[in-house]
Amino acid sequence: MTPLTRENVASRLASAVGWEAKNRMLVQLARDLPALPEAQRTEVNRVTGCESRVWLSLEWQDGKLQMAAGSDSRVVQGLLALVFACYHGQTAAEILGLDFEGWLSELGLTRFLSASRSSGLRAIVALIRGAAQVA
Numbered sequence: 001m002t003p004l005t006r007e008n009v010a011s012r013l014a015s016a017v018g019w020e021a022k023n024r025m026l027v028q029l030a031r032d033l034p035a036l037p038e039a040q041r042t043e044v045n046r047v048t049g050c051e052s053r054v055w056l057s058l059e060w061q062d063g064k065l066q067m068a069a070g071s072d073s074r075v076v077q078g079l080l081a082l083v084f085a086c087y088h089g090q091t092a093a094e095i096l097g098l099d100f101e102g103w104l105s106e107l108g109l110t111r112f113l114s115a116s117r118s119s120g121l122r123a124i125v126a127l128i129r130g131a132a133q134v135a
Helices: 006-014 018-032 074-087 092-097 100-106 115-134
Strands: 054-061 064-071
Touching (some): 006 018, 006 074, 054 115, 100 115
């Protein structure tokens, strides 16, 4: 399993040209996302605003975000891997300083995302940023 870091993900996606290749890469990234334990697939952790079922668990440990995420869709699971790479292990201040949509644009993904997937990603990022604001 390859560690999910922004640098690692950017490098892997840079080699994927076109939507089909990027889509395959997202499915590969989904395999690297740590599995969300079944016990955390609860309504409390369910993200509203996503077309697919998505669960997100956020905890702070030593001032850094520890997150777990899962979905019933492989492509969405790959998008969650991007969120994980961007935010897992970051401090609240670092999270608030990150521009996730800008990073997606740099990766060349924004033009390939449907409106519903973009909306779902915004809902997930809003939950993470909201947690960082009160941390």
